[in-house]
Amino acid sequence: MTRKQGEPTAIERARRAQIVRAAIDTIAEMGYARASFSAIARTAGLSSTGLISYHFASKQCLMAEVMRTILAEFTAFVAARSDHGTPAGRLAAFVTANCEFMQGHRNHLVTMLDLQSAAPDTESRDRQANSDRAKLAELLTDGQHEGDFRDFDPDLMAGFILSLRNGVILRAASQPGFDLAACTDELLTTIQRATSPQPAPPTA
Amino acid sequence: MTRKQGEPTAIERARRAQIVRAAIDTIAEMGYARASFSAIARTAGLSSTGLISYHFASKQCLMAEVMRTILAEFTAFVAARSDHGTPAGRLAAFVTANCEFMQGHRNHLVTMLDLQSAAPDTESRDRQANSDRAKLAELLTDGQHEGDFRDFDPDLMAGFILSLRNGVILRAASQPGFDLAACTDELLTTIQRATSPQPAPPTA
Amino acid sequence: MTRKQGEPTAIERARRAQIVRAAIDTIAEMGYARASFSAIARTAGLSSTGLISYHFASKQCLMAEVMRTILAEFTAFVAARSDHGTPAGRLAAFVTANCEFMQGHRNHLVTMLDLQSAAPDTESRDRQANSDRAKLAELLTDGQHEGDFRDFDPDLMAGFILSLRNGVILRAASQPGFDLAACTDELLTTIQRATSPQPAPPTA
Amino acid sequence: MTRKQGEPTAIERARRAQIVRAAIDTIAEMGYARASFSAIARTAGLSSTGLISYHFASKQCLMAEVMRTILAEFTAFVAARSDHGTPAGRLAAFVTANCEFMQGHRNHLVTMLDLQSAAPDTESRDRQANSDRAKLAELLTDGQHEGDFRDFDPDLMAGFILSLRNGVILRAASQPGFDLAACTDELLTTIQRATSPQPAPPTA
DNA sequence: CATGAATGAGGATTCATTCAT
DNA sequence: CATGAATGAATCCTCATTCAT
Structure with a gap:
């Protein structure tokens, strides 16, 4: 392997993007387990798996870039819609944006979840999950300070919210006529009821 | 030998159980993708993968039995703790039991989730998920009729609750010092806040 | 392996016969290639392939006995119908008997041919073929001496006749509505025209 | 790679031909049953069975190409020598050409017969056999119309002639000093006596 | 004698990766 | 840069054979 060192050329970047896109579609369609280099090359219209290996040092590297790409788009989309207003408003916008992203990016999200559970790289996967959760927890903490939210553990609640989102993605992806709206x-x-500062209802 | 006919002997049952246990542990440790017959045989201390094939007609059959085993234990555990009382009480007991099962059955639950997302059998996987959700939805519907719960879509809420549980399992499994209690x-x-019939707090 | 030495007991003989019969039926039905010990045991209603190995030192030995058994029946049947009369009459009777044996012994003949071509034992197979041919050649030679037949090479003609018979067996076995009569x-x-002493027709 | 799309390259064709040749030789030497990819790769001097799988989608595909290759050569050889003249002349030429092809193509014919009887593809095998016989039967029917042949059943007689040829192939292949001429x-x-229109000799 | 569990070699096939062109 | 041929390890699975009970 005589791998690059300097800046990637324009062609290089285009190819990598093409391969990443094909990988996303392939994984979404047949799952990570069956998304071989052959399958990805076929999806991309490439004539050889060698080209993938040429542009990515290993399958793990390709998958890392796939994940990075998805998260970049996803994060940007969500951030743009939830970066201002009150914490409660931002949380609602965050949830809404997550669901909205499903439309038009089904494959991105399905692949994201598939990689999170099936990819053989516990390391970076957990790091990513923790970072996502930490950012959301920060928003929740802010909201608690401003009185938008009740007094829950922000880290746990952030995990809850992301779990709920993941569940919605999976279900929307696998159930054809699912009413996402x-x-x-x-x-x-x-989520509003779960987080709102209203007095808790009396325990049953 | 295509497959046995009569009742399995004691030895047969013991071996099968041993293999299933090893499969659960192996999948929990390295994920379904890397849980080859070799790996499972190694975990079980078997001398050959042929022995697994001898006792299970195919990998799919082994995985089906793994799933059956996990669900049998899990379902029994949860059902025993949540089959009586008011719907609200049963829901709380259901959630509690799910979490309690994690202690002492970490591998069972991790493997269950891994199989649900990575196993190459979309068919029965979705069927299982739908059936789980349907049963929980029934409980929720009952609770709505009795005034225990507010007026949500029971099917959606059931999905939410299972997603939350799945998230807790994953987190408890991957984060060493996690405080499950x-x-x-x-x-x-x-969940209580999300489902309780109290008047919704004013929209933010 | 602690193999026998003395005379086989009655039970021993019965078991061996049962296994041989099952082997014949299994090979006729699915071909030698798919006739594993498992398949044969299943056909025989045995509960273990171990029993086959117990009674036959190896698969090759079983196949040898299968062949011996078939040939014994086949030869006896044919011999009884073609061992007297003029050579020409005996030849006709030989051919007729070969065809008649097909009725009621389809599996025997199909297995015989399958073993002849698929069994991994060139040695004894060729020996058998040569011996069959030699016996038939002897009859032909007798017939030539008595003026029943023209002056062909008896060894070659014997081969021709056996080839014709093999072809008829194969065709009758594989073509459902074949009119064997x-x-x-x-x-x-x-065969009569091919062997008769009449003056050869003028060459075309 | 599921399979190629456009025209195969020169190298591709050469490798495939090499593998087909090795398969023919291997099957001729040890029979289809023992002609594993390992054995074929060894014969071909390949470093891995993977290369065979790379060039042929499955063993069945390889065997189909082996058969196609053999039949193409064999058919062309025979057809070139038996496609003109009177039916009787063409029949004689057909028989002669079949025998002549044995010289220099022993392995082709031995493999052809082995595949016909041992290959696990009853379907196409029977189709081939029927088509061969039908073509020969047509020639025989023509000859009957022109008075070259007596009044036999052309389909049966075609089967007889092919059986005779098969027998000659097998014998020439297995008996070292066999005088093929x-x-x-x-x-x-x-065959001439069997088919000629001369009055049948009086029944014995 | 019979059973069925166990073994281990060998089967075809898939796949990420390498490399000459 | 791109190609496609080649590699070899790893996959699940089948099978004849062995052996303790």
């Missing part, structure tokens, strides 16, 4: 509404209500 | 409390509060 | 007539006519 | 002469005489 209605689900989003119910999810918003649910 | 505290998480359970927070989860109970969260 | 009509074929036998045609075959008799053909 | 003499056999061919005897076979020609035999």
